[in-house]
Amino acid sequence: MGRAGELCRVSDPTLAASPVNWPVELRSDTFTLPTPVMLRAMSTAELGDDVYGEDPTVRMLEELSAEVLGKGAGCFMPTGTMANLASILTHCPRGSKVIVGEDSDIYVYEAGGASVCGGVVYHPVPNRPDGTIDLAAVAAAFPADEDDPQFALPALLCLENPQNHSGSHVLPLSYLASVAEFAAEKGLPVHLDGARVFNAALAIGVPPAEIARHADSVQFCLSKGLGAPVGSMVVGTEAFVAGVRRVRKLLGGGMRQSGVLAAAGIVALRERDRLAEDHATARRLADALAAVPGIEVEPAEPRTNMVFFHATGAGLTNAELVARAAVGGVAIAELGGRIRAVTHQGVSIADVDYAVEVIRQARADASGENTEPTRSTHASRGTALAR
Ligand SMILES: Cc1ncc(COP(=O)(O)O)c(C=O)c1O
Numbered sequence: 001m002g003r004a005g006e007l008c009r010v011s012d013p014t015l016a017a018s019p020v021n022w023p024v025e026l027r028s029d030t031f032t033l034p035t036p037v038m039l040r041a042m043s044t045a046e047l048g049d050d051v052y053g054e055d056p057t058v059r060m061l062e063e064l065s066a067e068v069l070g071k072g073a074g075c076f077m078p079t080g081t082m083a084n085l086a087s088i089l090t091h092c093p094r095g096s097k098v099i100v101g102e103d104s105d106i107y108v109y110e111a112g113g114a115s116v117c118g119g120v121v122y123h124p125v126p127n128r129p130d131g132t133i134d135l136a137a138v139a140a141a142f143p144a145d146e147d148d149p150q151f152a153l154p155a156l157l158c159l160e161n162p163q164n165h166s167g168s169h170v171l172p173l174s175y176l177a178s179v180a181e182f183a184a185e186k187g188l189p190v191h192l193d194g195a196r197v198f199n200a201a202l203a204i205g206v207p208p209a210e211i212a213r214h215a216d217s218v219q220f221c222l223s224k225g226l227g228a229p230v231g232s233m234v235v236g237t238e239a240f241v242a243g244v245r246r247v248r249k250l251l252g253g254g255m256r257q258s259g260v261l262a263a264a265g266i267v268a269l270r271e272r273d274r275l276a277e278d279h280a281t282a283r284r285l286a287d288a289l290a291a292v293p294g295i296e297v298e299p300a301e302p303r304t305n306m307v308f309f310h311a312t313g314a315g316l317t318n319a320e321l322v323a324r325a326a327v328g329g330v331a332i333a334e335l336g337g338r339i340r341a342v343t344h345q346g347v348s349i350a351d352v353d354y355a356v357e358v359i360r361q362a363r364a365d366a367s368g369e370n371t372e373p374t375r376s377t378h379a380s381r382g383t384a385l386a387r
Pocket residue numbers: 003005078079080081082105106160164193195196221223232
């Protein structure tokens with residue numbers, strides 16, 4: 001299976017945030033369910049037709065997003081994928097190039113939309129282990145003679161922060177500043193895929209606008225760590241966002257009474273300080289996993305809400321550990337040759353402690369240390385480990 005997130009189960013919304021009806025869901029922060037506060041806001045939202053620009057709740061979310069990211073305007077989008085695509089198509093004329101990290105979501109997981117829908121050529125460049133892109137590789141995307149009509153010309157550079165695939169690495173502010181300076185010299189706009197930009201900002205202790213100011217446009221997801229059920233935002237200048245709005249319609253993303261969704265997004269944005277809890281549970285998970293013999297946790301400083309680890313020293317493959325954890329009611333997933341565990345509002349301290357215990361037992365079972373293999377089930381979790 002590819003990126004975690006495809007197997008979301010639908011539940012009765014009254015079970016939202018219930019600690020007892022679910023296995024410990026660590027595959028992705030896309031699994032969050034709307035909180036009771038969100039559900040209340042959704043059911044009482046003031047609505048209108050947003051294609052006419054007349055949904056007051058969407059407008060409020062767009063203004064709030066622009067303000068928080070320090071940009072002129074915002075546009076509510078159905079998904080992060082469409083938010084990235086509409087941004088690329090707004091920046092890039094047909095026949096131009098978009099420079100992307102070869103480990104980026106835009107390049108790997110978004111179905112080649114810029115080429116398919118916009119006639120834009122992807123120019124992938126390596127992501128270094130810390131998630132950054134070497135500016136020399138970006139410079140090499142430009143032809144020696146830009147007037148030579150043989151060559152497609154770069155029209156956009158995309159960064160991802162945190163860079164998910166490389167290990168949820170947060171790009172340093174000094175690096176972002178050097179990219180912005182280089183891009184300005186080249187006349188190259190920068191788009192930031194900030195699906196989890198609030199996690200990045202929290203991890204380095206700055207307001208999100210400090211990150212956003214180094215990019216011309218930013219997309220961020222409401223439906224990941226922020227916990228809303230649906231939606232992403234694009235922010236940028238007013239003129240740019242007007243272009244994005246047109247492309248959103250072209251792509252079929254013009255929604256009508258979408259204030260019912262935006263209402264949850266407003267709650268998510270206002271309550272974003274809660275992300276600190278996810279970072280604390282991720283750190284607790286990382287520290288405890290590191291103490292399990294044979295489990296190797298990838299270092300990450302600063303850490304966000306993600307923990308990447310390997311089972312290789314534990315006498316079983318990553319896939320085997322994922323399968324054994326599932327039997328114990330702990331959902332983790334392989335991503336890029338390692339295992340990823342993601343904390344979010346549906347994961348408590350008791351949940352991560354339970355997950356570590358399940359993984360510890362799975363490792364002991366595999367190594368033959370347990371003469372009676374553990375048969376933990378979702379049902380036994382509550383009693384056996386007193387969550
Ligand atoms: C870094 C990043 N960008 C963009 C997306 C796409 O968001 P969506 O699933 O809302 O299309 C994801 C989704 O996981 C992501 O991780």
